[in-house]
Amino acid sequence: MADHIGQRIATLRRARRMTQVDLAREAHVSLSMIKGCERGARTPGSSTLEAIASALAVDASRIDHGYKGTSRRVHTALPAISAAIAGYEFALDAPRRPLSQVLADVDIAVAWRLAAQYGLISTRAPQLLGDALAHLHAATGVDRGEAAGLVIAAARAADAAAYKFGAHDLSARLIDVMRWAATQIDDLDVRATVAYVRAETFLAARAHRAGLIVLEQALDLAPAPNGEVSTAVRGALHMRTAVMAARAADPEAAYGHLNEARTLAEGLSESVYLGTAFGPSSVRIHEVAVLVSLGQDHIGRALEVARQWSPGEEIPAERRSGFWIEVARAQLWSGSPDRAFDSLKAARRLAPQHVRQHPWAREDIEKICRLKRSDTEALTSYAEWIGAV
Incomplete structure (x- = not known):
C-alpha cells in the first residue's frame, strides 16, 4: 500500500512541476518524510497525508484510496474544541508556551482555514484555543491586544471546521468567544471583523x-x-x-x-x-x-462574469472554490449540466474538503446525475466521493 501511495504522491507532484523540496515546504513536513513516502519506506499518518494532499491541491483520497475522509477526524475533535471554550471567561490555566510560539501556530491555522483544511484545523484547535485564552487572561498592556487577536484567530479557525461540518451550535459558541475577546480591546476594526464572521449564524x-x-x-x-x-x-x-x-x-x-x-x-x-x-x-x-x-433574471449576468473572468492565485483556495460552486449552480440553472460539472471539478481541485461539505455542490451533482442519461465514470466517481449516491 505504501508503494502505491508513494507513487501517487510522486506522480501528482511531478504533474504540478514541484520538486520534493517544494512539496515538503508547501506541506509543512520534513523533506525526509516526502522522500521516504515516495520510496515506499514510510507511510504518512492522517495529518501528514492531508497536509501533502493540500499542498498538491487534491483530496487525501486521491493519494490513499482507502482513506475514510476528513469527516470522522473533525467530528472526533469537536467535543475537545467544545471543552476548550467551556470556561473561556475564566483564567483556568497559566500560559504553558511562549506567546511567540502560539502566534506562529495560529498563523498556520489561519492558512489552513483559508485553504479549507478542516481536518488539520480540528486536530490542533483545542490546544490553540487553550493556549490563546490562557495568554489573554494573563496579558497586560500592549500584549493584551495581541493575545485577544490570537483568541479571535484561533476561534475563527475552529469555527470554520465546526460550521462546515454542521456543528452550528458549537459554531455559534465559538463566535461568542470571538465577540467576548473583541470586547477586551479597543479596536473597532477587530469588532467589525467579528461581525463579519457572526453572519454565519x-x-x-x-x-x-x-x-x-x-x-x-x-x-x-x-x-x-x-x-x-x-x-x-x-x-x-x-x-x-x-x-x-x-x-x-x-x-x-x-x-x-x-x-x-x-x-x-x-x-x-x-x-x-x-x-x-x-x-x-x-x-x-x-x-x-x-x-x-438573486436568481432568475440575474443568472445571465453571473454567467457573463464567469465567461470574462476567473479568480487567480491571489485569492485563497476556499474562496476560489466557492466561486466555481456558485458558477456551477448558475450553469445548471441555465441548462448546461456538462459545464456545471466542469466547474464543480475545478472547485474540487482547489479545495476538496470545502466542496465535499458544501450542500449546493452535493445538490447540484445529484441533479446532474439525474439529467445525464448515461453516467460517465468521472461523474459517478464524483457523486460517490461527495456522497450524492
Whole structure:
C-alpha cells in the first residue's frame, strides 16, 4: 500500500512541476518524510497525508484510496474544541508556551482555514484555543491586544471546521468567544471583523432578513475607511451584507452594498486583512454570489462574469472554490449540466474538503446525475466521493 501511495504522491507532484523540496515546504513536513513516502519506506499518518494532499491541491483520497475522509477526524475533535471554550471567561490555566510560539501556530491555522483544511484545523484547535485564552487572561498592556487577536484567530479557525461540518451550535459558541475577546480591546476594526464572521449564524439558520439588519448595524459602528485595514474591513462587511441582502430577496440593498464594496476595493491590492480576503477579485467573486442568490433574471449576468473572468492565485483556495460552486449552480440553472460539472471539478481541485461539505455542490451533482442519461465514470466517481449516491 505504501508503494502505491508513494507513487501517487510522486506522480501528482511531478504533474504540478514541484520538486520534493517544494512539496515538503508547501506541506509543512520534513523533506525526509516526502522522500521516504515516495520510496515506499514510510507511510504518512492522517495529518501528514492531508497536509501533502493540500499542498498538491487534491483530496487525501486521491493519494490513499482507502482513506475514510476528513469527516470522522473533525467530528472526533469537536467535543475537545467544545471543552476548550467551556470556561473561556475564566483564567483556568497559566500560559504553558511562549506567546511567540502560539502566534506562529495560529498563523498556520489561519492558512489552513483559508485553504479549507478542516481536518488539520480540528486536530490542533483545542490546544490553540487553550493556549490563546490562557495568554489573554494573563496579558497586560500592549500584549493584551495581541493575545485577544490570537483568541479571535484561533476561534475563527475552529469555527470554520465546526460550521462546515454542521456543528452550528458549537459554531455559534465559538463566535461568542470571538465577540467576548473583541470586547477586551479597543479596536473597532477587530469588532467589525467579528461581525463579519457572526453572519454565519444567520446564514446557517436562513434568517436572512435578521442577518441583514445585524450586518447593517455593524456597518454603522464600523470605523471610517481611513487606512488599508479599516477600508478592507468595511469593504468585506459590505460584501457579506450584499450576499445577505440577496438571500433576503432585496436586490436594491444587495446591489447598493456590492457597489460600496467595489468602491472601497478600488484603492487596495487583493490581500488578507485581519483574516479576511478583500480586494477587487474578492468583490468580483461576491458579485457572482449575489447574482446567483438573486436568481432568475440575474443568472445571465453571473454567467457573463464567469465567461470574462476567473479568480487567480491571489485569492485563497476556499474562496476560489466557492466561486466555481456558485458558477456551477448558475450553469445548471441555465441548462448546461456538462459545464456545471466542469466547474464543480475545478472547485474540487482547489479545495476538496470545502466542496465535499458544501450542500449546493452535493445538490447540484445529484441533479446532474439525474439529467445525464448515461453516467460517465468521472461523474459517478464524483457523486460517490461527495456522497450524492
